[in-house]
Amino acid sequence: MNRDQFLKKCLAVGAFVYAPFNLIAQSVKKRIEKGFSVKAGTDRFNKSINLLEGDTFYTKVSSKDTDGDIYVFESIRMKEGPLSISISIRMNGGMF
Numbered sequence: 001m002n003r004d005q006f007l008k009k010c011l012a013v014g015a016f017v018y019a020p021f022n023l024i025a026q027s028v029k030k031r032i033e034k035g036f037s038v039k040a041g042t043d044r045f046n047k048s049i050n051l052l053e054g055d056t057f058y059t060k061v062s063s064k065d066t067d068g069d070i071y072v073f074e075s076i077r078m079k080e081g082p083l084s085i086s087i088s089i090r091m092n093g094g095m096f
Contacts, residue, residue: 036065040074054078 038044038060049057054077061072 041076 036044038058041058043058044060044062044065047059049059051057056076056078058074058076059071060074061070063069063071
């Protein structure tokens with residue numbers, strides 16, 4: 001095999017291997033184009049959640065925004081005293 005054929009085959013294989021990564025990058029790019037800002041003490045959808053004896057949760061990044069990849073919230077505790085540590089192995093998350 002000469003050098004020209006070798007280089008052409010390497011380029012063809014590289015393009016074939018690159019195709020799935022290109023599709024993933026395009027889906028992530030669509031997500032990035034939908035930028036937004038949520039100020040402190042406000043909710044992404046203006047619907048805060050009140051749970052756990054006076055705790056208020058504000059959605060910052062919804063799972064709807066990230067195709068179910070992540071959910072980010074801000075929590076404000078009105079009741080005095082610490083919040084107990086909660087770790088959920090099945091949900092892959094925790095609160096500290």
